[in-house]
Amino acid sequence: MIILALDVYERDRALKIAEDVKDYISMVKVNWPLIIGSGLDIIRELKERTGLKIIADLKLADIPNTNRLIAKKVYEVGADYIIVHSFVGKDSVLAVKEIGEIIMVVEMSHPGALEFINPLTDKFIEMANEIKPFGVIAPGTRPERIKYIRERLNGEIKILTPGIGAQGGKALEAIKAGADYIIVGRAIYSSENPREAARRIYEEVKGWSSG
Numbered sequence: 001m002i003i004l005a006l007d008v009y010e011r012d013r014a015l016k017i018a019e020d021v022k023d024y025i026s027m028v029k030v031n032w033p034l035i036i037g038s039g040l041d042i043i044r045e046l047k048e049r050t051g052l053k054i055i056a057d058l059k060l061a062d063i064p065n066t067n068r069l070i071a072k073k074v075y076e077v078g079a080d081y082i083i084v085h086s087f088v089g090k091d092s093v094l095a096v097k098e099i100g101e102i103i104m105v106v107e108m109s110h111p112g113a114l115e116f117i118n119p120l121t122d123k124f125i126e127m128a129n130e131i132k133p134f135g136v137i138a139p140g141t142r143p144e145r146i147k148y149i150r151e152r153l154n155g156e157i158k159i160l161t162p163g164i165g166a167q168g169g170k171a172l173e174a175i176k177a178g179a180d181y182i183i184v185g186r187a188i189y190s191s192e193n194p195r196e197a198a199r200r201i202y203e204e205v206k207g208w209s210s211g
């Protein structure tokens with residue numbers, strides 16, 4: 001039920017951290033910092049070394065054709081899921097879903113998400129219920145919002161919550177509010193002992209979710 005957000009630049013460091021913590025996590029999430037620092041093939045390498053599923057957190061937000069062109073290459077190197085923004089509309093989101101499994105952003109974890117995204121969350125939930133992605137991103141920093149989203153979201157759609165640890169969100173609170181997966185980056189990879197940090201979070205939440 002823990003997803004490692006592996007936001008480091010260096011290939012060797014990324015592979016080492018992923019191998020160190022793999023016993024305690026369910027998936028690895030790769031974002032632009034690692035892709036820019038190490039190249040797209042890091043997705044394939046991480047998948048081979050850990051045997052875990054890989055989420056490409058690209059937050060795609062373009063016209064359908066460009067979303068499709070990008071997604072194709074990213075699924076080809078082994079990404080299991082791509083994170084897409086919902087605000088660009090159904091056609092752009094569906095362009096990615098036609099090629100592979102997606103995760104839709106319905107609300108973000110940072111304070112600025114309250115400005116433009118949060119007022120539209122109901123619409124994004126509605127779109128997710130229709131499109132049926134693997135999961136949605138909800139704010140690990142706001143358990144009451146996780147609960148709100150869980151109550152309205154189709155039961156088969158998973159909720160993934162970033163913002164745990166470094167952004168102030170609490171792992172167990174997010175899980176109790178309805179998160180299927182918690183996404184943790186700095187609290188693991190910036191720790192002196194990433195394996196121990198991952199183990200502690202794992203022990204904290206185990207028994208609460210089946211993810």
Ligand code: NUP
Pocket residue numbers: 005007031057107108109110137138139162163164165166167183184185186187
């Ligand atoms: O709303 C979001 N908040 C968020 O932090 C959506 C995200 N995809 N993320 C990502 O989760 C963020 O880009 C980073 O990769 C990870 C959180 O990392 P950390 O705050 O645990 O270090």
